[in-house]
Amino acid sequence: xxxxxxxxxxxxxxxxxxxxxxxxxxxxxxxxxxxxxxxxxxxxxxxxxxxxxxxxxxxxxxxxxxxxxxxxxxxxxxxxxxxxxxxxxxxxxxxxxxxxxxxxxxxxxxxxxx
Amino acid sequence: xxxxxxxxxxxxxxxxxxxxxxxxxxxxxxxxxxxxxxxxxxxxxxxxxxxxxxxxxxxxxxxxxxxxxxxxxxxxxxxxxxxxxxxxxxxxxxxxxxxxxxxxxxxxxxxxx
Numbered sequence: 682x683x684x685x686x687x688x689x690x691x692x693x694x695x696x697x698x699x700x701x702x703x704x705x706x707x708x709x710x711x712x713x714x715x716x717x718x719x720x721x722x723x724x725x726x727x728x729x730x731x732x733x734x735x736x737x738x739x740x741x742x743x744x745x746x747x748x749x750x751x752x753x754x755x756x757x758x759x760x761x762x763x764x765x766x767x768x769x770x771x772x773x774x775x776x777x778x779x780x781x782x783x784x785x786x787x788x789x790x791x792x793x794x795x
Numbered sequence: 796x797x798x799x800x801x802x803x804x805x806x807x808x809x810x811x812x813x814x815x816x817x818x819x820x821x822x823x824x825x826x827x828x829x830x831x832x833x834x835x836x837x838x839x840x841x842x843x844x845x846x847x848x849x850x851x852x853x854x855x856x857x858x859x860x861x862x863x864x865x866x867x868x869x870x871x872x873x874x875x876x877x878x879x880x881x882x883x884x885x886x887x888x889x890x891x892x893x894x895x896x897x898x899x900x901x902x903x904x905x906x907x908x
Contacts, residue, residue: 685837715896724799724886724899725838770837772896781826781890782851783897785837 684708685773687786695794700758702789704771707752711773715783716745716756719768728769729756761793797821799900801887807906813875816903820868820889826850827864828897829872830886838886844870877907 686705694700702716712733717725731738731745731754738745744757758765768790772783800819808814820827825846830838841860843851846867855862859878864870874881884904888897 687837717896717899722901724888724901726899727896730896772837782828782840782843785830785839787835787837 682707683786684711685771685784685786687771687789689789690787691790691792693792693794694761696763697760700756700761700765700791700793702756702758702769702771702791704754704756704786705752706754706773708773708775708784709752710775711784712776713774714745714747714754715772715774716743717770717772717785718765719770719788725770758791761791763793763795766791766793799887799889799898801885801900801903803903804901805904805906807908808877810879810907811876813873814877814905815871815873816885816887816905818870818872818887818900820870820887821891821898824889824891824898825867826890827870828888828890829862829870830888832884832886832902834883841872874905877905879907881905882907 684707715730716728718728719725729740729743729745731747747754768788770788771786802817827844829841832838841855842862844864847864862872884902886902888899890897
């Protein structure tokens with residue numbers, strides 16, 4: 682049972698345009714959401730996060746939106762750059778402390794074309 | 796701040812052989828995780844340690860996988876005997892505070908032939 686779903690395996694956008702990556706979740710107990718970026722032969726790196734008490738969080742070119750009623754979140758990258766080409770993983774957690782563990786989606790390969 | 800160190804980076808073994816992976820987390824991070832990432836899938840949690848105690852190993856195939864974290868610092872993950880379906884990248888991660896997420900190591904790519 683996949684609790685975090687990224688239904689688009691890949692996305693291709695032009696440099697300078699907006700990239701929108703989507704993620705859906707099924708577990709109502711999830712209360713913290715993160716996006717990770719992964720380059721080939723490297724481990725995933727933390728990009729941006731959002732708590733369930735918020736509906737938007739911005740960090741430079743990256744914005745994450747959370748729609749709790751729809752159990753949906755999205756990552757917007759504006760403007761997209763060729764260096765953003767990577768696999769993006771959506772992750773979610775329920776609870777903190779020793780219960781803090783992340784459940785990941787399958788990832789979306791983003792390609793930004795010059 | 797040094798990152799999460801993992802070794803080896805790559806390993807090729809024959810099925811039924813054994814293999815071990817090593818992880819050194821970020822200094823001071825109490826929580827350590829081992830994840831398995833099969834090609835085309837997201838990382839899947841195998842085991843979670845809090846200091847040197849196991850918090851969650853519900854998805855660890857205990858008939859062949861084992862892990863330990865001695866003295867609450869370094870950790871090793873062992874597979875014995877390996878199967879073809881164990882071919883994956885094994886990622887180690889550590890965390891200090893929830894809102895900073897995990898820090899991952901570069902992973903060990905295991906190929907079982």
